[in-house]
Amino acid sequence: MTRYIIIGAGAVGASLAAQFELSGIDYALVGRGTQIRHIIDHGLTYRRPAGTRQIRLKAFDTAGPPSLRRDDILLLTVKSQDVAEALSVWAWRPVEDAPELTASSLPIVTFQNGLATEAAALRLFANVYGASILTPARFTETGHVVVGGDPQVAIVTIGRYPRGTDETAAKLVAELGRSDYIAEATDAIQRWKAAKLLHNVRNVLELFDGPESERAAFGAALVQETETVLTAAGHTFASPSERTVSMAHWKIAENSGIQPGQQSTWQSFTRGASSEVDYLNGEVVLLGRLHAIETPFNRAAQEIAGSAARQGGFTALLPFANLRRLAENYLSFSTLIHSRPKAHQTG
Ligand SMILES: NC(=O)C1=CN([C@@H]2O[C@H](COP(=O)(O)OP(=O)(O)OC[C@H]3O[C@@H](n4cnc5c(N)ncnc54)[C@H](OP(=O)(O)O)[C@@H]3O)[C@@H](O)[C@H]2O)C=CC1
Numbered sequence: 001m002t003r004y005i006i007i008g009a010g011a012v013g014a015s016l017a018a019q020f021e022l023s024g025i026d027y028a029l030v031g032r033g034t035q036i037r038h039i040i041d042h043g044l045t046y047r048r049p050a051g052t053r054q055i056r057l058k059a060f061d062t063a064g065p066p067s068l069r070r071d072d073i074l075l076l077t078v079k080s081q082d083v084a085e086a087l088s089v090w091a092w093r094p095v096e097d098a099p100e101l102t103a104s105s106l107p108i109v110t111f112q113n114g115l116a117t118e119a120a121a122l123r124l125f126a127n128v129y130g131a132s133i134l135t136p137a138r139f140t141e142t143g144h145v146v147v148g149g150d151p152q153v154a155i156v157t158i159g160r161y162p163r164g165t166d167e168t169a170a171k172l173v174a175e176l177g178r179s180d181y182i183a184e185a186t187d188a189i190q191r192w193k194a195a196k197l198l199h200n201v202r203n204v205l206e207l208f209d210g211p212e213s214e215r216a217a218f219g220a221a222l223v224q225e226t227e228t229v230l231t232a233a234g235h236t237f238a239s240p241s242e243r244t245v246s247m248a249h250w251k252i253a254e255n256s257g258i259q260p261g262q263q264s265t266w267q268s269f270t271r272g273a274s275s276e277v278d279y280l281n282g283e284v285v286l287l288g289r290l291h292a293i294e295t296p297f298n299r300a301a302q303e304i305a306g307s308a309a310r311q312g313g314f315t316a317l318l319p320f321a322n323l324r325r326l327a328e329n330y331l332s333f334s335t336l337i338h339s340r341p342k343a344h345q346t347g
């Protein structure tokens, strides 16, 4: 029987474990630090629109993970900046009931926002599935996870990376469906990840305090810059009309404990954890550099968020004026570079 090894016990991972527990699907949740210690000792406090439950989970610390079996599927639910370490720790672990195999032969599903993790996983794992997850989930307090999706937890789109779909993807879709997710398979997962990044590059704005209209204008500039760069890099974007499942009745429940302005990036800064911005806005900056396109807005956002993360997150929102000023600097610098007369070629 398939067992899901969920690596990362935060908003996405702990809620998956809770849903599997409630649905009778076999799983093991592997986490680290005070979060997993709390879950092992006291269970997870899991808040959903229908109520809050204290749920005992099959939980393991990374220091004492479960032995692997040939039917296991790994679900990677750490943030992008922690993916490389997690992949290297897991890839060469033995499979107890198949001595000729290591974990690198087992299917692995990457739930991260951004575009970087699937290729990183494919370097070590032969069977990589990308998952794009839309879920209003929050982890800001040790041992507590809140998910406001109503009636289902989330919408998940899954496909084999780099492309295609198969029986494993279909099985994942079916089991997520049994566990109260709206799930669908796609043969073009990168199109869904690229489309989601157009949204997630604005996550960073939740770290800043400033006039709403200026923040909205900055958000539009981030998205436009992202669309230009991703298109130049050969990405295309899935559109909502391509969904094979209906989201018509799905919503974020009122009074569910989920507030606007508290998406995953804000949650990391609030907890003083490390930042995923280098893989969201930073992905745009990287692709811009590779394709000779200036990215002043994403670069400024990445830089200020990076400095704040280095200081251990924040206790108060950052001044938006600083972000605007830095972006304007990079913008005028890039205008200067591009308007400078080209130097004469000298043979
Ligand atoms: N939160 C949300 O609502 C949504 C998140 N996403 C995406 O899903 C992905 C997961 O995000 P999210 O659940 O919010 O992340 P969280 O930060 O809430 O949880 C990740 C957890 O994994 C732990 N971790 C890090 N490295 C390891 C490791 N090697 N082994 C075991 N555990 C580890 C972290 O510990 P520590 O705290 O010590 O770092 C943390 O507890 C991200 O890419 C995010 O962008 C997508 C949609 C919605």
Ligand SMILES: CC(C)(CO)C(=O)C(=O)O
Binding pocket: 113, 133, 134, 135, 136, 137, 199, 200, 203, 262, 263, 264, 265
């Ligand atoms: C789905 C969404 C937008 C949830 O808020 C997300 O991706 C995030 O928090 O990073």
